[in-house]
Amino acid sequence: MKTDAQIPVAVPAAHAASIEGVTFTYHGADRPALRAVSFAQAAGETIGVMGASGAGKSTLAKCLNRIVPEFEDGDFHGAICIAGEPLEHLRVCDVAPKVGMVFQDFESQLFSTNVAHEVAFAMEQVGMDRAEMDRRIMPALEAVGLHGFEHRDPMSLSGGEKQRLAIASVLALRPSVIVLDEPTTDLDPEGRAEVFELIAKLRAEGLSLIVIEHESEELRAADRIIVLREGEVAADGPPAEVFARTELLTACGVRPPGLGRALELLGIDAQPKDVDEALEAILKAYPRLAKTLIERSPDAPVKPPPVAASKSPAFIGIENVSFSYADGPRVLDSIDLKVEAGEFLAIVGQNGSGKTTLAKHIVGLLQPATGRVTIDGKDRSQMRPAETARAVAYVFQNPDHQIFAATVEDEVAFGPRNFGLAEDEIRRRCDEALEAVGLQNERQSDPFLLSKGERQRLAVASVLVLRPRMLILDEPTTGLDHREQLRMMALVRDLNRAGIAIVIITHTPWLVAEYARRVVLMRKGAKIFDGGVREFFMQDELLRSSSFRAPEITELSRRFGTLALNTDEFVAWVKGRA
């Protein structure tokens, strides 16, 4: 395994891509985004690139098709060759036939009103004749499983389908390398599964892929993993080797695979590729556990622990609420739900299942067509906005949808000023809210210059300042690296411990397992599950049909006839039994 990035790599022409001593500093930045990065990609190799936000992953991807330094201004050194051909002096558009790039934001990379035309777009740009385009479109669509969608409007596709269409449009040019820059960040579990299945298929077909991704589990099938830290290569090798270095991964802001971490804590030297391999390794080290296996198939039901019936009165009451947008289908269908004061609830479900619409009914952004919403026993439709805001606050998925002020302090003070609080009180509350989210030293900073994680925490502070009794967070960890995710969720947990009820809308299984105490699963506007987290992860059929997978460590624990929600819980159980 190579860890020293300073050594230039000798590159034979057979390589799909070679990067030699690439250093890049953005204009005005005080340190390089990439520092002497060197590696070579063999033809047909799939490389996973990981690292914290700001580690240089996207900059590296952009170097491969000359967006850096052609589009992004800065100081570039080093050499990049694609299929043995140097990229120096080429424009971004000249590199398009050699390097296909799929971006995270799927809406910004679709330009046509028709799927077939979208695939043709890049071919039109490079001046390909119509007959050749015709020959390439259908195979590209078939490769990504969009055969039959030729006449659909790309905007009518689901997130996963849009990303697969973006992949088809780069496949049609038959590039030497395909770079996927966090292609599943904005997708629901179904969309993620679709894209990763496609990546596995393309890898099996021998395409050279570079995949930038935060989740280590998704990259276990790659041929090689490169971990970046502060613009340098911190680790480079096969997944088994790199993922075994859990301390290094954590230091680099990467979440180590749960299974590997569990085995490490159990003193087992193995890097399992999946749950079966982990099971085998544990049984080898702890043969006594074989008895607990109790001839149980993975799908066999495990009796859930009893959930204590709550006697607390409902803080939020949703009674028989239905809703449709004008001329549209029903988005909420007869929903009944109670949320108690101080609860920690996760609402999960595929995109379009009604999660956000339900949350918007709670805060009063939407009015139910039938039924009613109550807050602390009062009909919400009779409450003044200030009264609702003091009871329930909503943090939108994208913090940039609310930030506008010149300083962090002004941004936080915006809400209380709207409600006419005295300046002294506003100052006191701002201090309190900024302290809670760890931004007390950024009072005078420009909010637009904060990192994504900091902006997300600022959004929390700007509603926390209204001292709500409940906080609804829509996808609070989307686009954050593992370190920022942990920090955000630690904040949310602290708020919950301080007595604020939390409702998170999320697609992330480990987040539900680690933090929530109750889960509501939505599908097509209906509530199809409402219960404890452990009980939820035992509903195999329900999970499968909702494309929601339990964390691997939970799946593994179920093979032993128990149910652990996280690595520590599982390790403690194994040690207790062994």
Added chain:
Amino acid sequence: MPIYLYIDRGTFVHRLHPTVKVFALFVMFWSVYWVDQPIALLPVGLVMLWIAQLTDSWPNFYRLRWLFGILVFTTTIAWMVFYRRGAVLVNIPVFHVSRLSLVFGFGRGIKLAELLAASVLFLSTTKIEEFTYGLQRMRVPYRVSFAISLSFRLVPLFIDSAVTIVDAQRLRGYDFNQGGPLERVRRYVPVVIPVFMGALRKANNMAMALEARGFGFSHEPTTFIEYPVTRTDVVAFVFLIGLGTMNFMFYWTGVGRIGPLK
């Protein structure tokens, strides 16, 4: 709710050559421009009604019904302030209510409504790619024509994001309806800034994605969709020339004119 206006139907209007469609839009604007008399605006209006029926574009007109109503009503009222000819029918301070001012104001309102209707019909029957192609064939450079047509695609995304931003600020107690007209405009700053910042980010991402897909590789990209010129295109072209000429003649002969401002 879908924000795009394009309605996918297989009518002959949808199948017209993109250049003919862009030319038709131009002719509609031209025809409306020369005429003030509501009666003289009738032929163009009837042609548009016929096309709306033929292309099943009524849902788009229904969606914009308030805009059409407001355009005609406010224009009619506004011209009664500025167009001060003819015998006064009713004495209202500031307004000059006469048969002539009513006809003139109503005519102007109909003109604006017809300009809007022409645009709605064009967008209901023309895909973005056709728009780009049509402009290109009319000698507009590819980059410019692509940028114009892409802006139509971007508008709905910005509207979407503006709606979310309004919601976010409202939840923090912001009241957009306080104060007089100027104050109300000023109060949209907490929306305009995030929309603007978001638009910059989106435009930047889009520009990168475009170049990464080869945009700019060739000055004259090829086109995947073939647009053969058919007999229908020729007939439509001749018809449009006739319509444009007829409306110019309305102006030339004075049939379509009312009088100048006094």
